[in-house]
Amino acid sequence: QRMHTSVRSTLATYTGIYSLLRLLFSRAGKPFVGYSDTFSFNLPQGMCPRCQGLGYVDDIDESKLIDPDKSLNQGAITFVSFGPNTWRWKRYANSGLFDNDKPVRDYTPDEYDTLMNAPRHRLTDAPAAWPKSALYEGVIPRIRRSIIGKKEAAHHLEALAAIVTRRPCPACGGTRLRPGALTSRINQLNIADVSRMDLVHARDFLDSVTEPLVAEVVRQLHTKVQSLIDIGLGYLTLDRITSTLSGGETQRIKIAKFLTSELVDLVYILDEPSVGLHPHDIALINKALRKLKARGNTVLIVEHNPEVIAMADHVIEIGPGAGSAGGTVTFTGSYGELMASDTLTARMLHQPLRYRAPRPATGSLALRHVGLHNLHDVSVDVPLGVETVISGVAGAGKSSLIEALREQLHGDYVDLRQSAITVNIRSTPATYLEVLDVIRKLFAAANHVATSWFSYNGRGACPRCKGKGVTITNMAFMDPVVQECEQCHGQRYNDRALGYLYRGKNIAEVLTMAISDALEFFAPVPEVHAKLDNVARVGLGYLTLGQSMTTLSGG
Incomplete structure (x- = not known):
């Protein structure tokens, strides 16, 4: 399953590496600026007050929210869900603060500021149409509070893109932390400098920390970082937001989390760990799973991938078909015995690959100088009218390339992403x-x-x-x-x-x-x-x- 993600979740916070980094800097950082919480961008003690620990600020272009030639009754507030007679519009029209038939262009500076920027407050002498418990709030703070960063934002992506410009927070420079936390350094580096490193460079930094007081913290950090490198994720940076990771990357991060466990005699159940992975990455996973087994654990894998099935000590095939046609054991034994059997799996594994002749493209879509996530100035022509496969190891930038491609598609297209169907118990x-x-x-x-x-x-x-x-x-x-x-x-x-x-x-x-x-x-x-x-x-x-x-x- 995909990991739960939010803009506050990074590779370092998800894996527990950031908690240990905070401990490291609170004990060994010079000068001493406070305890572990001082270095957390998710707690009030450490987060930058300007961006609330997000590392960025959203600027709203108010000229795109208002048609100055219209009155409130004519739909002066142009942002979606603020149109005449909507419940949000009523919070302005029923406030008694404005002449609802007056064009916004004719508002006094105070009236305009009240409409656009007033913070939440209780109205005095409000008219009868105003709900007794309601608070008044200007359009811009209201959009910030109730739409941007909330679930509703997903319904208004296009409208928000037209009015919002995102940029690194000018107060913290994108580091997410209060200025005080950034003054504390180990070997000339603060915690934000280390967070920006990829895992290989982070390991080098840890090797340079020799203070006896933090030897155990460094050992634990080294173990966690090394397990991620061993499973092929050394290119990821510690501050990488988890929502930008591919399905293959999240799968391996979870596996690496358990590889650092000292526990033995456990049963590990993995449901299709090879999904979406390149053969190179599957080889790394196979190596990691053998390590788990070598420690005295039982590893049970549900799989379709020939390379993973081949490393099994014991194979159980369920079948022969799906649903009511399945549910019976059709084979048990070693991999060699499976390959010598006449089961559906064995027949498919023996089947030779067939290649079809390519057909000519009907055109192409040019992508130029793409630099998203792991991509470095990539330019490519994607052919149209044919089936094109984008391959490469997990984390090479395949999904990022598709993200750039989506931005070039101006007509209708069908997007079958990896994201799960939104389901609840009533959905069938x-x-x-x-x-x-x-x-x-x-x-x-x-x-x-x-x-x-x-x-x-x-x-x-x-x-x-x-x-x-x-x-x-x-x-x-x-x-x-x-x-x-x-x-x-x-x-x-x-x-x-x-x-x-x-x-x-x-x-x-x-x-x-x-x-x-x-x-x-x-x-x-x-x-x-x-x-x-x-x-x-x-x-x-x-x-x-x-x-x-x-x-x-x-x-």
């Missing part, structure tokens, strides 16, 4: 494929009732589990206990909803159908059949229509 293949609404209408028409009876988020929901199909009991200090609902037995619907039938089946029975079976059932309904057929074509016909998306694997 039927909802994600947008066929559930059609199915609900079929049931409603067949029974002459409202469609809401066939929604487990609406009138049709089981009263006990509220349509989840399970009851969740939260436990203090432990994972929650999830049990099948005793009333609906996981069907999600109430008795009345389950009494209505379409072609002899109730709504719960339809949603428990495998997609391969539902294809036949919905053959007369083209808008459902076509979408289900595509799912079957990519090998997912075994999924059920109502299966919770939280149960699906990454593949």
Whole structure:
């Protein structure tokens, strides 16, 4: 799974390296400026007060927020979600502070400043339309507080890009820290200088620290840094924000985290550690996994990659197919015995590679002087009208090159990223494929009732589990206990909803159908059949229509 990321999460903070660096500088840094917290950009004691420890500031171009020739009633505030009659607009129009029919151009300097820059405060003598508990806030601080850096920003990326300019914080120079923390140095370097280093140079810095007082801290730091270098990540800098790492990089960082463990006699379970990795990186992972095993641990790997399967002491193949066609052990034994068997895996491993003849491109897209993340002044022509593969070891800059490519695409394009489908317990293949609404209408028409009876988020929901199909009991200090609902037995619907039938089946029975079976059932309904057929074509016909998306694997 992808690691949880935020702008405050860096390679050093995620791996615990930064906590040890803070300890190192608080003990060995000269002059002494404070304890460990003084060097944390995520705590008030250490963060730069100007940028709040982010290292950058967002400047808002207010001329792009306001049409001065319009009044509030005419839509003078042009930023999305501030238009006339929206709830945000009402916080200005109902404040009693402005003439809502006066063009902004005619505001006095005080009126304009109140509209654009006033900090949050309670209004005195507010009109009746003003909510009693509401605070007034100018447009710019409001956008900063409630949109920029919040979840809502994802919905307004284009609008924000038009008004926001991001630059390194002028107070801390992008170091994220208070000035005091930066005066403390070890061998002429402060903690921000070390954070900007790649892991190989950081190891060299640690080798230069010889003070006996911090010998144990240096040893622990060296172990963590070396494990990341050993797994092929020496090029990453300590201050690299985790959200900019590729899937392969995050996978290896997690593995490296466990390689430094002194514990033995553990079982390590890895679910497809080779996903998205180059053969060179897979060789490094194989070496790391052998190290784990050599310490006296058991390593259990779920894999498809031939190079990882080949290093197994013991292989168990499950099959023969997927879904209801799988679930049985089809082989157990050594790798050599697997290759001599007639299982599906052995047949595929023996199959020779076939290459097709390339076809001519219909044009090309020029990328020039790209310098994003790991890329150094890269120029390349990407052919159009053909299938192009971008290869290279993890961290070489493949995803960064694609990011630069996206910026050159001005028409529509389909972007199938590695990021997971946003899921919750109510999300299913039927909802994600947008066929559930059609199915609900079929049931409603067949029974002459409202469609809401066939929604487990609406009138049709089981009263006990509220349509989840399970009851969740939260436990203090432990994972929650999830049990099948005793009333609906996981069907999600109430008795009345389950009494209505379409072609002899109730709504719960339809949603428990495998997609391969539902294809036949919905053959007369083209808008459902076509979408289900595509799912079957990519090998997912075994999924059920109502299966919770939280149960699906990454593949």
